Amino acid sequence: MDPLDRLGASLRSLGRVVISYSGGVDSAFLLHEAVRVLGPDAVRPVLVVNETVPAVQRRAAVENARWIGVEAETLEVPMYSIPGFAWNPSDRCARCKRAMYGALVELAGDRPVADGATTTDVEKRRIGLAVARERGVVHPLVEADLSDGDVRSLAAGLDLPFATMPSTTCLATRFPEGKMLDVDSLRRVERAEEAIISLGFPLVRVRLWGGPALVQVSPDDVPRLMAPEVLGAIRDILAREGIGAFEVDPAGYRES
Structure with missing residues (x-):
C-alpha cells in the first residue's frame, strides 16, 4: 500500500x-x-x-x-x-x-x-x-x-513549504543540567539565536554550558560563520545579551 x-x-x-x-x-x-x-x-x-x-x-x-x-x-x-x-x-x-x-x-x-x-x-x-x-x-x-x-x-x-524547515529544540537544552532555569536567561538566549538567524543561518544554537558560550550552526554553514565579519557581528549580538566570550562548534550542530 x-x-x-x-x-x-x-x-x-x-x-x-x-x-x-x-x-x-x-x-x-x-x-x-x-x-x-x-x-x-x-x-x-x-x-x-x-x-x-x-x-x-x-x-x-x-x-x-x-x-x-x-x-x-x-x-x-x-x-x-x-x-x-x-x-x-x-x-x-x-x-x-x-x-x-x-x-x-x-x-x-x-x-x-x-x-x-x-x-x-x-x-x-x-x-x-x-x-x-x-x-x-x-x-x-x-x-x-x-x-x-x-x-x-x-x-x-507535495511541495509543502515546511519540507526543509530545520529542527528546533526547547531552550532548556541551552543550559547545563541542574541549573535553575529563569525566564530572563531563556529570553536572552532566544534573542541571541534569532539575531544570528537573521544573518542568514537557518539553524542556530547558543549554549551556555559554563565557560565560553558555544555557538552552533548546521555543519555546511560553519565555514561561512567563521568569516571575520560574521564573527564580529556575532560578538556584538552576544554582548548585547550580556554574553562575553564564545566559541564556534567546528563540527556544527548534530541532532541526537
Whole structure:
C-alpha cells in the first residue's frame, strides 16, 4: 500500500482528532494529511507551549497551520507548574512531555490525540514516545511506517513549504543540567539565536554550558560563520545579551 494510503487509513480510523502540533515538519505533515483526509472541521491542532518553546517555533507553527487551512490553538503549560522541571534535571524532557500530554488529553476530552512521532523516534527510543503512549496518544506516522526521512521526502514531493524547515529544540537544552532555569536567561538566549538567524543561518544554537558560550550552526554553514565579519557581528549580538566570550562548534550542530 502507498504510504499516503496507509496514513490515510490510520487517520480515518480516528475520525475527529486533536493533533499534538509543534509546527515541525513531522507534525505539520501529519496535520496536512489529517486535514486532507478528514476535512478541516474534524481536525483540531493544538500547540502546547511553555517558556522554553522558542518564539520562532511558535510563529512557524501558526503560519504553517494557516497555510494548511486551519488555525492552531495554543495551550500554555507554564514551566514552573511542572514539578522539578525548572531545575533542568536530566529527565526534564519526560517531566515536560508528561505535563504537556496530560494537559492536551484533558483538553481533548473524548477525542483521540495524535502526534507526529515517526519510526525514527521508535528506533532512537526517544522518551517522548513512551510518555505519549502512557497518556494514550496515538502515532499515525508510526502506524504508516514512516521515518523522519520519509516524511521530509513526502512533504517535498507535495511541495509543502515546511519540507526543509530545520529542527528546533526547547531552550532548556541551552543550559547545563541542574541549573535553575529563569525566564530572563531563556529570553536572552532566544534573542541571541534569532539575531544570528537573521544573518542568514537557518539553524542556530547558543549554549551556555559554563565557560565560553558555544555557538552552533548546521555543519555546511560553519565555514561561512567563521568569516571575520560574521564573527564580529556575532560578538556584538552576544554582548548585547550580556554574553562575553564564545566559541564556534567546528563540527556544527548534530541532532541526537
